[in-house]
Amino acid sequence: MRRHAVLLTFTFLGLAGFAVFAGWAFYAAQKLGGGWRSLQPIWPFVLGGAVLTGALAGVLMWLAFYSSRHGYDDQADREPR
DSSP states (O other), X not given: OHXXXXXXXXXXXXXXXXXXXXXXXXXXXXXXXXXXXXGGGGHHHHHHHHHHHHHHHHHHHHHHHHHHHTTTTSOOOOOOO
């Protein structure tokens, strides 16, 4: 039980540290160059890339489950007849 408590504590501290770093990075990035306004021209490409990546992941997952449901992933019979 103590081992789980230590693991959960370190996990929580790691996630909290990452959250603090992400907040600082977000705050510091608004002061670089033109700030967040300089990123306006690329937002359509970022969003399009995210949508296409999600769609590709969905299609590949569908293919994996389709082949599993239809038996394409079963091992071939290798005994000579």
